[in-house]
Amino acid sequence: xxxxxxxxxxxxxxxxxxxxxxxxxxxxxxxxxxxxxxxxxxxxxxxxxxxxxxxxxxxxxxxxxxxxxxxxxxxxxxxxxxxxxxxxxxxxxxxxxxxxxxxxxxxxxxxxxxxxxxxxxxxxxxxxxxxxxxxxxxxxxxxxxxxxxxxxxxxxxxxxxxxxxxxxxxxxxxxxxxxxxxxxxxxxxxxxxxxxxxxxxxxxxxxxxxxxxxxxxxxxxxxxxxxxxxxxxxxxxxxxxxxxxxxxxxxxxxxxxxxxxxxxxxxxxxxxxxxxxxxxxxxxxxxxxxxxxxxxxxxxxxxxxxxxxxxxxxxxxxxxxxxxxxxxxxxxxxxxxxxxxxxxxxxxx
Amino acid sequence: xxxxxxxxxxxxxxxxxxxxxxxxxxxxxxxxxxxxxxxxxxxxxxxxxxxxxxxxxxxxxxxxxxxxxxxxxxxxxxxxxxxxxxxxxxxxxxxxxxxxxxxxxxxxxxxxxxxxxxxxxxxxxxxxxxxxxxxxxxxxxxxxxxxxxxxxxxxxxxxxxxxxxxxxxxxxxxxxxxxxxxxxxxxxxxxxxxxxxxxxxxxxxxxxx
Numbered sequence: 404x405x406x407x408x409x410x411x412x413x414x415x416x417x418x419x420x421x422x423x424x425x426x427x428x429x430x431x432x433x434x435x436x437x438x439x440x441x442x443x444x445x446x447x448x449x450x451x452x453x454x455x456x457x458x459x460x461x462x463x464x465x466x467x468x469x470x471x472x473x474x475x476x477x478x479x480x481x482x483x484x485x486x487x488x489x490x491x492x493x494x495x496x497x498x499x500x501x502x503x504x505x506x507x508x509x510x511x512x513x514x515x516x517x518x519x520x521x522x523x524x525x526x527x528x529x530x531x532x533x534x535x536x537x538x539x540x541x542x543x544x545x546x547x548x549x550x551x552x553x554x555x556x557x558x559x560x561x562x563x564x565x566x567x568x569x570x571x572x573x574x575x576x577x578x579x580x581x582x583x584x585x586x587x588x589x590x591x592x593x594x595x596x597x598x599x600x601x602x603x604x605x606x607x608x609x610x611x612x613x614x615x616x617x618x619x620x621x622x623x624x625x626x627x628x629x630x631x632x633x634x635x636x637x638x639x640x641x642x643x644x645x646x647x648x649x650x651x652x653x654x655x656x657x658x659x660x661x662x663x664x665x666x667x668x669x670x671x672x673x674x675x676x677x678x679x680x681x682x683x684x685x686x687x688x689x690x691x692x693x694x695x696x697x698x699x700x701x702x703x704x705x706x707x708x709x710x711x712x713x714x715x716x717x718x719x720x721x722x723x724x725x726x727x728x729x730x731x732x733x734x735x736x737x738x739x740x741x742x743x744x745x746x747x748x749x750x751x752x
Numbered sequence: 753x754x755x756x757x758x759x760x761x762x763x764x765x766x767x768x769x770x771x772x773x774x775x776x777x778x779x780x781x782x783x784x785x786x787x788x789x790x791x792x793x794x795x796x797x798x799x800x801x802x803x804x805x806x807x808x809x810x811x812x813x814x815x816x817x818x819x820x821x822x823x824x825x826x827x828x829x830x831x832x833x834x835x836x837x838x839x840x841x842x843x844x845x846x847x848x849x850x851x852x853x854x855x856x857x858x859x860x861x862x863x864x865x866x867x868x869x870x871x872x873x874x875x876x877x878x879x880x881x882x883x884x885x886x887x888x889x890x891x892x893x894x895x896x897x898x899x900x901x902x903x904x905x906x907x908x909x910x911x912x913x914x915x916x917x918x919x920x921x922x923x924x925x926x927x928x929x930x931x932x933x934x935x936x937x938x939x940x941x942x943x944x945x946x947x948x949x950x951x952x953x954x955x956x957x958x959x960x961x
């Protein structure tokens with residue numbers, strides 16, 4: 404047994420475990436904080452107050468909601484498929500958190516006592532594809548929740564979401580290919596490093612990928628089932644959609660968490676691939692890694708804000724509009740973007 | 753035969769392999785098609801993990817994206833859309849097929865043993881994708897090496913496959929569009945513009961019993 408332990412690099416394992424815990428906590432906290440910000444911001448947009456009773460500015464509202472989720476009675480509908488009904492939230496939440504190991508928050512930071520430490524759990528040469536693989540698994544949670552609940556609304560929500568996610572996943576991936584061609588790598592850290600030129604402003608959104616960015620942004624919002632593409636849970640026609648039968652218990656909290664962590668993931672991916680990750684103007688982020696970290700979180704925060712902004716301003720698409728737009732507009736545009744990127748790649752480098 | 757010390761990788765391999773076999777058996781043992789499909793997804797994901805153990809992350813990730821993330825989603829989608837319930841026993845229709853199973857099974861087992869013996873007698877030169885001294889384009893299972901062989905050595909089969917897929921797409925479109933003309937018109941009428949242009953009198957149809 405001791406040989407077994409010796410065969411593993413213990414320092415590596417401990418460092419990785421600590422980082423995983425940190426990323427996991429960030430993943431856990433993001434739905435809590437996002438939920439509060441979203442409710443306050445929506446209220447601001449709609450000219451009302453929003454939650455403001457629990458704690459200063461209603462800051463502890465999300466925590467109160469979380470405690471409520473924990474202690475509420477857990478009801479499984481009699482007609483539901485017990486197995487799948489319980490399995491679905493787990494299936495939704497696990498791939499969502501698994502993406503966390505490749506989030507590249509920054510390059511390297513010099514910590515006291517510990518020396519230089521990388522600001523990501525791990526990097527490998529197909530990290531971008533790994534993110535796509537995990538987000539493509541996210542669909543099962545929704546589909547199983549819809550099927551397992553054995554209710555018409557849930558089933559329709561689940562079916563809609565699988566059709567929607569299959570359609571928009573294509574354009575999402577194809578939009579990324581342009582940037583991959585330009586970076587010449589699938590490693591997220593390397594992609595960010597490729598964008599450090601022009602005084603930290605060599606972001607791919609400015610250099611040949613504005614169209615790719617736009618396609619990515621739209622597909623990402625559809626992929627995470629948010630307004631204006633939130634058809635899987637359109638209240639007015641489908642009650643709660645796939646989570647209609649999940650009665651605010653811990654299971655619902657897990658579905659909810661998976662949705663917000665997926666939003667965080669696509670925001671981070673947009674930041675890394677199109678907005679230069681931790682690169683930014685004015686300072687050399689190699690000398691000031693903390694500024695790089697700030698840039699990174701500012702950009703991610705912008706995307707999270709964009710989600711709320713859109714939710715507060717746009718009406719929902721109709722289902723046939725959604726499908727037409729995905730297949731007849733976004734997909735051809737994404738293909739065109741690949742052709743353009745390839746031509747630029749041949750002539751510019 | 754059994755080594756005295758087992759490495760961490762071997763423990764991982766044994767656990768994952770056992771899980772893959774159990775899930776694979778579950779595919780054929782389950783009566784409910786949705787459980788079978790889910791077991792297949794588990795099998796595919798575990799196989800992806802096995803690829804990771806072989807230092808082939810690219811193939812592992814492709815396995816998940818293509819099979820678990822795309823093809824199986826369509827399977828599950830169709831099962832749900834058609835609302836397939838538990839499979840009825842069909843032993844009366846395919847009574848003689850079961851006599852085919854044992855010889856086929858034995859042939860498969862024999863094949864596996866032959867392959868294992870062949871590999872043991874001539875170990876193939878496996879180059880890990882992680883070893884730093886090798887150019888990525890040469891290592892097995894990296895994105896570069898697969899792209900290289902796909903677009904040079906295997907370019908003809910690759911292009912043929914894409915033509916086949918294109919044919920399948922066109923065929924599917926043709927089949928889907930072959931509904932009666934009236935039906936298509938009815939659907940088109942239900943679409944956006946017509947709904948807006950409807951007269952008030954058209955909005956409600958009274959059905960006589």
